Amino acid sequence: MENSITEGPEKAMKLAIITSQSLRDPTAASLARLQKLQPDYETVLLTYENFAQLPALYDEYAPSVDGFLVSGQVTLAAIERKEHAVRKPLLHFQADTAELYKSILQYVLAHPGADIGRIVLDFLLPLKGGCSAQTFLDEMELPMLESQVSGWVGTMQTDHLEQLESSIASRIVEMWESGKVDMVICLYGSIAPVLRAHGIPFECPLVEDMHLLDLLRRLQVTIELDRLRANMPAVVSASPRGKEAAAHLDALQEKLELFLRENLLDCMLQKKRDHCEFFTSVSVVQYLTDHAKTSRLSSWLDEELAFPTAVGYGIGVDINQAMLNAQAARKESEFVGKSFIRNEKEALIGPLGTAKAMVVEYGNVQGVGEIARRCGLSTLTIQKVAASMKQSGSQKITTQELAGRFGVTVRNANRILGRLVEGGYARVAYFQTANSKGRPVKVYELMLDAKQ
Template sequence: MRHKIAFITTEYVKPHLERILPQLGMDATFSIYAYHPFEEIDGFFRQIPREVDGVITSGNRFGSAFRHMFPRDRRVVVPMGINDAEVHRLFWRLKQEQPDLDFQRIYADFLDELHLSIPSFLTEDHGIPLSVSMDAGREQTPEEFLRGEYRQFQKLLEVWETGQFERIITRYSGLLPMLRQRGVQIFYPFPSIDSIRSACAQAQREIEMRQLQDYQAAEIHVNLWMPNPAYTVESLYEQRLLQLQQSLMDYFGSKAEDMLFRRSHFGVDILTDRKTVAQCTREYTVCELSAFLNARLDFRIFVGYGIGQGIYQARLNAITATRESEVSGGSYLVNEQDVLIGPLGGGEAAPPSPSVFSYMSSHAGISQATINRVLEVLGAMPNGRLTSQELAERLEITRRSANYFLKAMTQTGILQVVDMHRAAGRGRPEQVYGRAAAENTDRIH
């Protein structure tokens, strides 16, 4: 499949790119979007179609402004900088046109910012490639981008009006037409065909890597509200499960053909890919799937997303995320680094607790909000003790999830097993949990 690559540049550079791009012989479709200085960059960025796979920008300024404006846009953004060879060629071209030209009478804004004189740049090794050093530390918001443009225009005009320089070289290609109208002898080092080809090749590599990542294994678990499945009326459960399945099919539409739906003991599990999860969660920020289901169904559901290096890890992560949804509300996601993300809409994260519990939360694999709720239930118990059955009933979660949370908090030293309780009649004894001793908490901290 041919990649669609858009160039973000200025009107001054656009003809240069139109001449070079057909010579590359690359298997890609190119489009060029030319920016006019001082115009609203937000509106300019919005004209770039969503179907574009990657964006190549003239320098890092455009790229950083684009990322700030669309922080969750997953399209590849590659800056096309100016390198040493291109600047060298421009200097020597100017020298050929005017043999008596004094390099001390040339001002280059990017060299001035790097505290480099032109003779030292031309004759000495300054240690770092110009394309790297020029873009270092240049992260800008769209507003900063516009202010920087205007400041640079005023600065270059002031430099010229001092009368100290016969030529000015700038990396701000969009300013050239306006400055030339003011009589400024100003030039821009156009990117070479090699630089353009290199930027395109990098964009294609990153697009291919992103596409491979999109198809990384993922699972979505949507569980029904079942505090105790053993006492659930079977016909009611079956009716709700059918409603849930139909609603899921309506939500995904034709995309459902590329997914695997499985009925589980608790609801529906969906085997899919990372790209689908990103779409359902608006790039891991808001769970649109749960919003759709909650509007359609008259019973509670819990949504958890899991992403993994393989199907097994994706499934385990989806189970963990769904358990978190049962306790804390909202939807959760666990990624391939086993990082818990959420809640995805539907509520704010719990306020931070003391540092010892923040540390324990990161090692327990459950959120701070869940730890807080379990501790609240434990604190409300008359004897300060708790079984998994009691936790399940008070939090209205499954017994399986209650066991998982209690064991996770025991492994990290928040809780400890303080007794064993045997119900009347036969059966395995049930563990009773209480707060861990203070010395254990101090040791972990």
């Protein structure tokens, strides 16, 4: 009789849930109810008192868990904005529109004659417009609301994110003391102690059990995909920049060999006619770029070499696509002066290490080829403009703003906007007059879907 080897049960994923101290008990109760469904994962519940504590809390548990589910977009941003030695998949959860409606309705039913214009939703305070339940019911649709919140979170600096809680809490206290508030619907649970200390009535809407379960399952899928993607082929392409680039190629190759040795990276390095490249995997690119945040290689080369370099990271479903994507990313780096990544979906990510980094998705503009032809611009430029508008949450922009976002001269930005106007995909919406003396500034409105 042949002996057979039976593998033991696969180790369950360990998922960390991070929420504010105020939401700890209801979140724990929800997880306990879900445990009765015998899920194929383990959970550890972590809490924080303020956003500033989040990066350290993440770093403490990242080596021992497979992924994180955190409460709210701002919580997610406070973690993602920091550099981390270990990065794990991150998703966020928070009350959706139905759960917000439910909180408003329950308050109105419990308080006949209540004025919903005096119910404040804390997450609306940083946005332009009203912050009351009346505003929410009259004007807010979930897709638009999520876009607005994502917009200001994306543009807010890290130190401002960490000060957000105290800023919102102070505004609510001021409104309360002025007699303008009856109750607060609170998505930022970390401000609950301040509201409680001032006797301000509030409620923290809770995520329904099935909603939380769906997110936990989505996190498991994300973890599995992340593990598979980590082994995909990647190529790093680097070249000297400037008029004497060819003369510096040997020196660049020598430094790249040293970098690979110092970082214990066993990669095959090749010198081509005008650049060097080495073959590796996505997991190494994630390490070198801190998951598309910075470029360790670029920073190291800047210190070691007396001439500037361009670095591009390419990822592909096969090695050929990875090589082509690395070359495309390097060419963008030569133009801008900062590093870029082009992934297997041909999305361009960068410039790395700057506050202006964006994701330029392939096909993010319908009919991009036709727009490029009519305007005499490259398809990549059109995609970058569209990505910039999406990131800012507005279709209006000045020449100076476009130059700042792209890292190009005002003259170059003016050429791009001028071509878009000529092609019928932009117009001068109005003139912006500065307080100081000077010519009024043109404010352009983009219409990239105008002729689809």
